[in-house]
Amino acid sequence: MNDPKSGLNAVAEAAKQAPGKGLPPVHLWHPEHCGEIDIVIRADSVWMHEGSPIGRKELVRLFSTVLRKDPDGYHLVTPVEKLKIQVEDLPFRAVAMARESDDLVFTTDVGDEVTASEADPIVVETDPTTGEPAPRIHVRRDLWARIARPVFYELVEMAEEVDGRLVVKSNGQTFSLGTVT
Template identity: 65%
Template sequence: MAEAEARPGLEGVIAAAKAAQDAEPKKRGLPPVHLWNPAHSGEIDIVIRRDGAWVHEGAVISREALVRLFSTVLRKDPDGYWLVTPVEKMKIKVEDAPFVAVAVERAGEALRFTTNVGDEVEAGPEHPIRVEVDPESGEPRPYLHVRRGLEALINRPVFYELVEMAEPKPTPDGERYGVTSNGAWFEVGAAQP
């Protein structure tokens, strides 16, 4: 970790994230960013665009492995999104959700989503699906909870797949359509008149 301390900013985040991954090579998990509270903090010019692209100083980060590495040290705090390592945390901007759900499949009783950074998430009580509707356009914006307050915007083709899977359910507000995953029902829309 001393190497990461000597290099602040983007290089330090990369070095510390790699060190955290290398520290437990046999475990295929995520670093415990929720436990890290480094004294040093700042901002870095990284934006996660609405389409899921990660942009550093105006240029898209095209190395998929680097984006995946950064995604493992991403944390959402009450004051925004941070790339967090044991030695520092750097605030970044997120235009909508930090991830995009790019695929869904039915796996038994579960809906399994894959994100643009390779996370696989089964929707259910701990990973709910929610749909916001733009009050002016009526356009749906569906999301899936991925981990610790981080969500994935469900892209349009995947949302259309969910709508195809949806079944009606009577509610006090009329018939609603939704999908079931791991014993939980998630509304995806109202019945069309």
């Protein structure tokens, strides 16, 4: 891991190339698969490396900018390396939401902001066994954020009932949160 062009060092260096709040063009990078790295994003959104939490938020943010989902799973991608990681649920969590005019703007645990829209929809699936809702919002490419329970409660509070469903509107789109019981 001491080689500055391999492993975590390469991922961190590639992520730093993102100017300002922009994101590196990971969708344009097609390096060979280099193996797996012992990074797990737990269902509670804690990023783990070799069994220990990554405590530096800045490092997690850097890694999140080079995260990509491919057909075979999640990877941290640089121009020269592609390292597979494990994601227990979804890679991000929407931990805050604000209404800005007619838009719902979500903030993720890694600092991304996303406005619910046709391109970035809110999707609520229901567990067939427990009946629990599993809300999520699209963040970018094939990466999604699980909407945290308190944020989902906020959505439910502002929802309107339409034809037996609770719905919210954002960016000219209507999103169903589920049926009224």
